[in-house]
Amino acid sequence: MQPIAYTRVSDVTSAITEAASDPGSEFLAGGTTEVDMLRIGVARPRRVVDINDLPISRIEELPGGGIRLGALARMSDVAQAPSVRQRFPMVAQALELGASAQLRNMASMGGNLMQRVRCSYFREGTAPCNKRVPGSGCAAIDGVNRGHAVLGTSEHCIATHPSDVAVPLVALDAVVHIQGPQGTRTVGFDDFFLLPGDTPDREHPIGHGELITAIDIPPMPMARRSHYLKVRDRESYEFALTAAAVAMRMENGVIGEVRIGLGGVATKPWRARRAEEVLTGQRPDRETFERAAREEMAPAVRRSMNGFKAELGRRTMVRALETVAAMGGTA
Amino acid sequence: MSHQTTHRTHTARVPGQPRATEAAPVAAERGPGTVEVTLTVNGTVHDIEIEPRVSLLDALREHLDITGPKKGCNQGACGACTVWVDGRRVVSCLTLAISCEGHEVTTVEGLADGDELHPMQQAFVEHDAFQCGYCTPGQLMSAIALIEEGHADDDAEIREWMSGNICRCAAYPNICSAIRAVRDASEGGR
Numbered sequence: 001m002q003p004i005a006y007t008r009v010s011d012v013t014s015a016i017t018e019a020a021s022d023p024g025s026e027f028l029a030g031g032t033t034e035v036d037m038l039r040i041g042v043a044r045p046r047r048v049v050d051i052n053d054l055p056i057s058r059i060e061e062l063p064g065g066g067i068r069l070g071a072l073a074r075m076s077d078v079a080q081a082p083s084v085r086q087r088f089p090m091v092a093q094a095l096e097l098g099a100s101a102q103l104r105n106m107a108s109m110g111g112n113l114m115q116r117v118r119c120s121y122f123r124e125g126t127a128p129c130n131k132r133v134p135g136s137g138c139a140a141i142d143g144v145n146r147g148h149a150v151l152g153t154s155e156h157c158i159a160t161h162p163s164d165v166a167v168p169l170v171a172l173d174a175v176v177h178i179q180g181p182q183g184t185r186t187v188g189f190d191d192f193f194l195l196p197g198d199t200p201d202r203e204h205p206i207g208h209g210e211l212i213t214a215i216d217i218p219p220m221p222m223a224r225r226s227h228y229l230k231v232r233d234r235e236s237y238e239f240a241l242t243a244a245a246v247a248m249r250m251e252n253g254v255i256g257e258v259r260i261g262l263g264g265v266a267t268k269p270w271r272a273r274r275a276e277e278v279l280t281g282q283r284p285d286r287e288t289f290e291r292a293a294r295e296e297m298a299p300a301v302r303r304s305m306n307g308f309k310a311e312l313g314r315r316t317m318v319r320a321l322e323t324v325a326a327m328g329g330t331a
Numbered sequence: 332m333s334h335q336t337t338h339r340t341h342t343a344r345v346p347g348q349p350r351a352t353e354a355a356p357v358a359a360e361r362g363p364g365t366v367e368v369t370l371t372v373n374g375t376v377h378d379i380e381i382e383p384r385v386s387l388l389d390a391l392r393e394h395l396d397i398t399g400p401k402k403g404c405n406q407g408a409c410g411a412c413t414v415w416v417d418g419r420r421v422v423s424c425l426t427l428a429i430s431c432e433g434h435e436v437t438t439v440e441g442l443a444d445g446d447e448l449h450p451m452q453q454a455f456v457e458h459d460a461f462q463c464g465y466c467t468p469g470q471l472m473s474a475i476a477l478i479e480e481g482h483a484d485d486d487a488e489i490r491e492w493m494s495g496n497i498c499r500c501a502a503y504p505n506i507c508s509a510i511r512a513v514r515d516a517s518e519g520g521r
Contacts, residue, residue, distance in 0.1 A: 001384050002384070003362065003363035003364070003382055003383075003384055004362065004363055004382075004383055004384045005360050005361065005362040005363045005383060006360070006361050006362050006366075006383035006427070006429050006430075007358055007359065007360045007361070008430070008432075009358055014358050017358075018358055028427070028430065031425050031426060031427065031430070032407060032425050035386070035424075035425045035426070035427060036406055036407060036425060038384070039405070039406070040406075046363075047360065047362075047363075048383075048427075050427075050429075050430050052430065076419075099495075100410065100494060100495025100496075101420060101473065101476070101477065101480070101482075101492050101494075101495050102407075102410060102413055102420050102421050102422045102473070102495045103407060103422065103425075103495065105419045105420060105421050106421045106422070106425065106426070236490075236491055236494035237494040237495060
């Protein structure tokens with residue numbers, strides 16, 4: 001690991017000032033990504049600004065049943081919060097199916113959104129990677145791409161977004177609060193994660209010195225009936241091959257409203273809007289679920305080793321829909 | 332967790348150096364060269380000279396000679412380096428030592444009360460829950476924590492919440508039975 005300087009800050013303004021005034025400074029929160037990236041030499045800041053003392057770790061109630069998650073709230077604390085477990089079970093499930101207990105105790109919610117891809121070519125310092133060195137090419141497209149994305153890809157990058165909790169959060173239209181040298185702003189969850197396109201090195205709309213301060217989950221009563229299904233090579237402590245987060249509301253025997261997020265199949269946490277459209281107003285039966293899932297996965301671009309993800313993603317979505325439909329509740 | 336402050340002693344302090352537990356200086360840049368870092372480990376305060384890039388794991392092992400936490404993968408994947416920071420289990424390989432100033436670190440060395448083993452250590456012995464023993468310190472720190480966290484209801488839950496600790500000898504069944512034994516002995520007593 002290259003030598004680094006260290007500054008600990010205790011308020012948001014100082015954190016932003018320190019980082020914004022120095023292009024070589026990066027924030028250090030839980031460290032589960034940052035320290036790892038420092039060690040493998042992919043992150044090369046001159047200095048880390050330790051933000052763990054900032055007072056932005058609370059889990060608060062919002063009017064109407066929403067929840068505000070402080071950016072430094074730990075994954076384990078958010079998963080345990082009764083309000084999250086009751087109102088948004090798929091969020092708690094996604095958190096507890098991510099990483100390990102030790103890492104969930106460390107990792108912050110803001111850091112989770114800022115984590116880098118697990119593409120081994122990105123993390124291996126000598127392979128061509130447009131994310132790490134723009135214009136150098138993509139070794140994954142014709143390489144070992146079993147874990148890579150089939151949706152939202154470009155000819156420049158097919159890395160899968162690794163976050164679990166981002167999948168239910170995109171289904172819930174969560175909102176990211178950002179503070180920077182120019183003040184505060186909010187970004188909708190689906191706009192926070194950028195498709196790779198021609199600029200795969202640009203993963204977020206966050207500028208240097210800008211800090212995520214909170215993530216809001218808006219009220220959504222129907223999310224009490226929700227489920228996160230994660231499919232992976234081993235039962236625990238592994239990234240998703242495919243994942244689906246589903247919340248559904250029935251109305252007079254048909255689907256009144258449905259929200260679907262997909263993980264493991266796309267370059268960003270994927271909002272399954274095509275499937276949602278197909279399902280709305282329809283009876284919740286297997287045939288409809290399969291049609292919706294097929295339509296969502298239709299644009300899948302298969303590479304040499306990841307073609308199975310289109311089919312596995314379809315099945316994952318169908319099973320998650322069936323699971324939520326079977327929960328019954330308000331008809 | 333009542334085992335954290337059993338043997339509190341204090342090493343000599345450099346005059347004029349503020350204790351890290353007191354108000355930390357805001358926005359003072361330290362490093363990248365060697366700086367003085369104050370760590371509280373198993374109730375003892377230590378001042379060490381390290382670079383900011385040094386992990387908690389390396390600070391413990393290389394600078395404090397606290398070698399219970401083991402260096403396995405050094406990338407957060409194996410759990411052999413698991414310690415508690417402020418009573419929460421974390422991997423010390425992905426933790427910078429300097430970021431632990433003002434926090435309490437507990438390692439496997441902090442579990443026993445003198446010569447009396449922690450009940451989980453005793454259970455690991457009785458249930459033959461280790462073979463090579465390399466992963467054992469981390470397994471112990473997680474095993475105690477998962478009972479405290481309330482995640483020891485059944486074997487499936489124990490296995491899931493121990494899954495951040497890898498054992499290459501596959502002592503898992505015996506680790507599970509050791510955890511069950513401690514869970515059952517402590518039920519009602521928490």
